[in-house]
Amino acid sequence: MEGTIRCSANYVSLSPISFLLRSGVVYSNRISIVYGDVKFTWAETRRRCLQLASAFTHLGISRGDVVAVLAPNIPAIYELHFAVPMAGAVLSTLNIRHDSAMISVLLKHSEAKVILVDYQFLDVANGALHILSKENIKLPHLILIPDGDKRPSNSPIMEYEPFLAMGRPNFEVVWPNDEWDPIALNYTSGTTSSPKGVVYSHRGAYLNSLSAVLLNEMPSMPVYLWTVPMFHCNGWCLTWAVAAQGGTNICLRNVTAEGIFTSIDRHQVSHMGGAPTVLNMIIHAPPSIRRPLPRKVAVMTGGAPPPPQVLFMMDELGFNVTHSYGLTETYGPGTVCAWKPEWSSLSRDEQAKIKARQGLHHIGMEEVDVKDPASMKSVLPDAKTMGEVMFRGNVVMNGYLKNAKATEEAFKGGWFRTGDLAVKHPDGYIELKDRAKDIIISGGENISTIEVESVLFSHPSILDAAVVGRPDDYWGETPCAFVKLKDGNNATMDEIIKYCRDRLPHYMAPKTVIFDDLPKTSTGKTQKFVLRQRAKAMGTPAFRNGRDCGSSAADRIHVAMTLDANYLRGTMAAVLSILQHSTCPEDVMFHFLCVRHEPVVFSSIKSTFPYLNFKLYKFDVHRVRGLISKSIRQALDQPLNYARIYLPDLIPIDVKRVIYLDSDIVIVDDIVKLWQVDLGDKVLAAPEYCQANFTTYFTDTFWDDSELAKTFHGRKPCYFNTGVMIVDVDKWRCGNYTQKVEDWMVIQKQKRIYHLGSLPPFLLTLAGDITPVDHRWNQHGLGGDNIEGKCRSLHPGPISLLHWSGKGKPWLRLDSRKPCTVDHLWAPYDLYRSSRHSFDE
Structure with missing residues (x-):
C-alpha cells in the first residue's frame, strides 16, 4: 500500500538463533542444561x-x-x-x-x-x-x-x-x-x-519451534527430558523450542526406564517425547525402577499409533500422551491430535481410538489433506476411503540436497507427497492406515497392517508386534506377523492366529507368526523394510523337489544340528542355505537337538519353513554335565555343544547315517554331494587338515605321560573339525564310540590333557581313523581364533561349505558394524538381518 516500505525496522529474517539471544538475557540465571x-x-x-x-x-x-x-x-x-x-x-x-x-x-x-x-x-x-x-x-x-x-x-x-x-x-x-x-x-x-x-x-525452523511450544502446551520455563534423539529432525525442533521458553534441557546419553524415572523425580520434568517404544519401556519398567511422578508429565509421541493398552497404562502412571505425526521432510511433527473436551466423557476404549488418530495440521503448517494421488482430489470424509497424506506450508522442507528429481517428485501437484495412506473422518481428523508400500494386497483385498497390529497389541502376552506381507503363490501375499512376547509369557503361532481371526475378517489375520525382537531405528520406529526383506527371503512357503528326486525313505538325507535361542539366527541361515542349494529339498530331514522345550524357537522354525521336515530331540544335560571341563572359551563349555557325542542315542534307530553340522555354517552346494561320500569301513568322514600342528591340541601333561602319548601309535592323526561330519550311526552304536569319547573326558577331568571343549576327545578317539572329505566341504576358521576372533581370509580352492568356527560369529560382527569381509558371504542367508546400513528415520 502507498506509504509503506520494507526495511530493517519492520522486516527481519526469522531464525531460531534469536530465541537463545533473548533467553540469555530474560532467563540469564535460570538453568539451561543439565x-x-x-x-x-x-x-x-x-x-x-x-x-x-x-x-x-x-x-x-x-x-x-x-x-x-x-x-x-x-x-x-x-x-x-x-x-x-x-x-x-x-x-x-x-x-x-x-x-x-x-x-x-x-x-x-x-x-x-x-x-x-x-x-x-x-x-x-x-x-x-x-x-x-x-x-x-x-x-x-x-x-x-x-x-x-x-x-x-x-x-x-x-x-x-x-x-x-x-x-x-x-x-x-x-x-x-x-x-x-x-x-x-x-x-x-x-x-x-x-x-x-x-x-x-x-524460517521453517523458527515457525516449527514455536508450533512445537504450542502443540506441547509448554509454559515458560518448562523442564524437558531428552528422550527424543537431537539428531532426529533436530529433536523435532524442540532444541530451539525449549530455548524460546527459557526451559531446562535434561540430557540423557542413554535412554533407559531407570534414567527416565530418576530424571523425572530429580528434576521435576514437565515434558518429554518419544516413539511408542519409549512408552513401552516406561510401562514395562519393573516396580523397583518406577517412582511416583511429582507431577503430570506431558508426552508427545510419534510414529505408529500407540495401542490402547499402552495409552491406558501411561495415563495410570501419570503421563499424558498426545499423538503427533510427521516426517523428516516436515521438520518432525506436522499434525497433532488436538483433544476436544467432549471426548473426555467417552469410554476409555473410545478415547484411545481417538488418541491414535493423527488429527489435523498444527498452527505452523498451512494444510494437511488426504488426496487421491492421481486426480489430486480430496477423499470423502467417511473414515473409509483411503488416499495419500499430503502437506503444504512453511514448515515443509526446502528440498533434497543435490537431488532435484526427488524434490520435484515429492512436490508434484503443489503438495508434499508423504507416501502414507490415511482416511479422513467426518470431523476432518485424519487417521493413518499405512505406508503405501506397507499395505498388503491379498487376493485383491487391501489389508491395513496398522489394524492387524492393533489387534496383536491387545493380546495379553504380546509386548511388540509388526506386520508385513509375505509372498504367496496363490494369494499374491499374506500377512506375516513379527512378534515379541512379554517376559515370562508364552503363546504359540496357532493361538495368536486364532486370536486375530476372532477379532478380524479372516483374510486379515496373519498366516505366519515369527517370534523375535523387532529391528528398530534410533527413535524406536520399527524398521519394516528390514522385516519385508526377511519375509521376502522366506519366499513363498515351500521348497519343492526337482523332477528327478525320489520319494522313498531311502532317498532321505538326514541332517542333525543343535538348536537353541542364542544360535537360532545361525541355524535358520544354515537351513535356508541347505534348502536353497538342494536339488531335492523335500528329501532333507532335519534332526534338531535341544536342551529344553522352547515354544518360541519351535514356532520360529515352523512359521519360517512351514513345509520343513524336522524333528526335535531333547538332550538330557545331566548325561554330560559332570564330564565337562572348563575350556578356553565359555561358549565351548555349554552342554549342548557336547550333544553330538550322543547323537546316535537320540535319533531314531532306523536312521543309519547322518550329517552333523554346526549352526555357524552355510552351504553353497548341493548337500546330496556330501551325503554320498563313501565312508568305506570307517565310522566317520570329515575334511582332514594334516598340515596343522596336531600336538598343540593337547597339553604337555598329555605328551609327557608315556601311556597317554601312545594313543596315536599305529595311526597318522590329523586335525579334523567336528562341526562338519558324516557319521555311520550303526557303526557308532556297535563300536560304542560314545563311551570311548566319554572315557577321554573322564581322564581330562583328572589330568587336564587339553583346553578346547568337545573337539579333543573326538580327536583322541578317531583322529587318523576317519575317511577324509574334500576340503571344499569345510572352509573352517572364518570366525577367527578362539581368543580374539580376528578376521581371517578364505583358504585357496573351491568352496561348498563356509564355516565360522572360532570366537567371531558373522551375525554379531555384522550387528556391531565391524564385519569381516567373509561375513558378507553369510549375510544373504540371514533371515534376522537388522539393516545397519540403512538410514534411520
Whole structure:
C-alpha cells in the first residue's frame, strides 16, 4: 500500500538463533542444561554458543558450509544447534547408529568441513575418514567431544572445550541473508532405505519451534527430558523450542526406564517425547525402577499409533500422551491430535481410538489433506476411503540436497507427497492406515497392517508386534506377523492366529507368526523394510523337489544340528542355505537337538519353513554335565555343544547315517554331494587338515605321560573339525564310540590333557581313523581364533561349505558394524538381518 516500505525496522529474517539471544538475557540465571553433574545457565549457554561460533570462523567456516556432529543427547550437540547457524553454517546431525561406511557416504554427500565426534563414536568417525582418505577429496576437520575424563588415551585430536575457548564471547552473529537460507541438513530414509538429505530453512525452523511450544502446551520455563534423539529432525525442533521458553534441557546419553524415572523425580520434568517404544519401556519398567511422578508429565509421541493398552497404562502412571505425526521432510511433527473436551466423557476404549488418530495440521503448517494421488482430489470424509497424506506450508522442507528429481517428485501437484495412506473422518481428523508400500494386497483385498497390529497389541502376552506381507503363490501375499512376547509369557503361532481371526475378517489375520525382537531405528520406529526383506527371503512357503528326486525313505538325507535361542539366527541361515542349494529339498530331514522345550524357537522354525521336515530331540544335560571341563572359551563349555557325542542315542534307530553340522555354517552346494561320500569301513568322514600342528591340541601333561602319548601309535592323526561330519550311526552304536569319547573326558577331568571343549576327545578317539572329505566341504576358521576372533581370509580352492568356527560369529560382527569381509558371504542367508546400513528415520 502507498506509504509503506520494507526495511530493517519492520522486516527481519526469522531464525531460531534469536530465541537463545533473548533467553540469555530474560532467563540469564535460570538453568539451561543439565547433564549429570554438569549444569549451565542460559547466560552461560548464550556466551558458550557465541564463542563456539567464533571458533568455527577461525577454522575457516563461512556462510553455507556444513558442520557435522556425531553425538548422543549431550550438552555439546545442543549448543551446536545454535553455534553452527550463528556462524552462518549448516548443521548436519548424524545418526549415532550408522557405521563408518555410512558416515563416510554422508560426509562426502554433504561436503562437511568439520565433524565433531563424541568420544564413544570416535572409532566410527575415524573409520569413515579412513574410507574418505582413499578418495580425492579434502577430509573434514575432526574435533573430539570427551565426557569428563572419558577420552581416548594420548589422542592428538583437538578437543571441544579448548576449541570453544578459542572463540570470542562478543562474536557478531552471521544472520541469514534470507530466512529461507538453510539452517540444518537431516538425512532420512528409515523405511525406504534411499538416502536423502533434507534441507531445513531458518524460517521453517523458527515457525516449527514455536508450533512445537504450542502443540506441547509448554509454559515458560518448562523442564524437558531428552528422550527424543537431537539428531532426529533436530529433536523435532524442540532444541530451539525449549530455548524460546527459557526451559531446562535434561540430557540423557542413554535412554533407559531407570534414567527416565530418576530424571523425572530429580528434576521435576514437565515434558518429554518419544516413539511408542519409549512408552513401552516406561510401562514395562519393573516396580523397583518406577517412582511416583511429582507431577503430570506431558508426552508427545510419534510414529505408529500407540495401542490402547499402552495409552491406558501411561495415563495410570501419570503421563499424558498426545499423538503427533510427521516426517523428516516436515521438520518432525506436522499434525497433532488436538483433544476436544467432549471426548473426555467417552469410554476409555473410545478415547484411545481417538488418541491414535493423527488429527489435523498444527498452527505452523498451512494444510494437511488426504488426496487421491492421481486426480489430486480430496477423499470423502467417511473414515473409509483411503488416499495419500499430503502437506503444504512453511514448515515443509526446502528440498533434497543435490537431488532435484526427488524434490520435484515429492512436490508434484503443489503438495508434499508423504507416501502414507490415511482416511479422513467426518470431523476432518485424519487417521493413518499405512505406508503405501506397507499395505498388503491379498487376493485383491487391501489389508491395513496398522489394524492387524492393533489387534496383536491387545493380546495379553504380546509386548511388540509388526506386520508385513509375505509372498504367496496363490494369494499374491499374506500377512506375516513379527512378534515379541512379554517376559515370562508364552503363546504359540496357532493361538495368536486364532486370536486375530476372532477379532478380524479372516483374510486379515496373519498366516505366519515369527517370534523375535523387532529391528528398530534410533527413535524406536520399527524398521519394516528390514522385516519385508526377511519375509521376502522366506519366499513363498515351500521348497519343492526337482523332477528327478525320489520319494522313498531311502532317498532321505538326514541332517542333525543343535538348536537353541542364542544360535537360532545361525541355524535358520544354515537351513535356508541347505534348502536353497538342494536339488531335492523335500528329501532333507532335519534332526534338531535341544536342551529344553522352547515354544518360541519351535514356532520360529515352523512359521519360517512351514513345509520343513524336522524333528526335535531333547538332550538330557545331566548325561554330560559332570564330564565337562572348563575350556578356553565359555561358549565351548555349554552342554549342548557336547550333544553330538550322543547323537546316535537320540535319533531314531532306523536312521543309519547322518550329517552333523554346526549352526555357524552355510552351504553353497548341493548337500546330496556330501551325503554320498563313501565312508568305506570307517565310522566317520570329515575334511582332514594334516598340515596343522596336531600336538598343540593337547597339553604337555598329555605328551609327557608315556601311556597317554601312545594313543596315536599305529595311526597318522590329523586335525579334523567336528562341526562338519558324516557319521555311520550303526557303526557308532556297535563300536560304542560314545563311551570311548566319554572315557577321554573322564581322564581330562583328572589330568587336564587339553583346553578346547568337545573337539579333543573326538580327536583322541578317531583322529587318523576317519575317511577324509574334500576340503571344499569345510572352509573352517572364518570366525577367527578362539581368543580374539580376528578376521581371517578364505583358504585357496573351491568352496561348498563356509564355516565360522572360532570366537567371531558373522551375525554379531555384522550387528556391531565391524564385519569381516567373509561375513558378507553369510549375510544373504540371514533371515534376522537388522539393516545397519540403512538410514534411520
